Amino acid sequence: MAIALAPPPTSAPLDPDLGMRIIAMSMAEQEARFRLIGAMQRNDQAALQIAMHDVEREDRVNGAELKRIVASVGWPTYTRVGREAGHMAWLIVQHQDADPEFQKHCLRLMEPLVAKGEVSGTDFAYLADRVAINTGGMQIYGTQMSLVNGKAVPTRLRDPHRVDERRRQVGLGPLDEYIRLIEQMYAPPKS
Known part of the structure; x- marks a missing residue:
């Protein structure tokens, strides 16, 4: 899957209220996810139990609202809602693991927008991998990890020898750097 990247628009968003x-x-x-990680x-x-409940509730509520937004205006592009809000919309759909069909729908909407600079290539890559894993496929960018004995391991990675080339095409750094970051993020605190 070759993705062409374009720079994002620089003008003010058309719908700043939706962006907010x-x-x-x-x-x-x-906030709920940070409590969960802590x-x-x-x-x-x-x-942990309280935080998991909070995350599930936020995901459910946000998923329903994002579905309404997407049904009304399509994917919230940078031009419509601004770069930060466009990224946040991706983050919401990224966490909709209970609804892989909605994730796939959003991925299809996002793909042509990457070349127009309306969606981040990095965001697209993370969602493409998430959809692949959630539907039993193999990821291509190596963004989805499993922790095995404290070590981050890419989950079902297609053609691992070319993963860094694919990551570079969408603006991601090398896989080994990402693995170190994930291991640091989820490591227990040092006493």
């Missing part, structure tokens, strides 16, 4: 709404949705979701790092089972 998407940002607010994503911020609530991210509970995992502390091995705090009670906080």
Whole structure:
């Protein structure tokens, strides 16, 4: 899958109110995810259960709202909602693992927008891999990891010898750097 990258638009968004709404949705979701990661790092089972419930609730609410937005205006492009909100819309759909059909629908909407600079190639790559994994396929950019004995391992990676070339095409750094980052992010705190 060759993706051509174009620079994002630089003008003010056409619908800044929608952009602010998407940002607010994503911020609530991210706060819940940060609490979840913190509970995992502390091995705090009670906080972990609460945070998991909060993440599931935010994902459900945000998924339903993003579906309404996409049905109304299509994919929230940089021109329509701004770069930050466009990225946040991707983050919301990235976390819709309970609805891989919606993820696939959004991926199809996003793909032609990458070449126009209306969607990030990096965001597209992460969602393409997520959809592949969630539907039993093989990822091509190596963005989806499993932790095995504290080590990050790419989940079902197609043609691993060419992964860094594919990652470079969409603006991602080398896979080994990403693996180190994931391992640091999910490592328990040092005492």
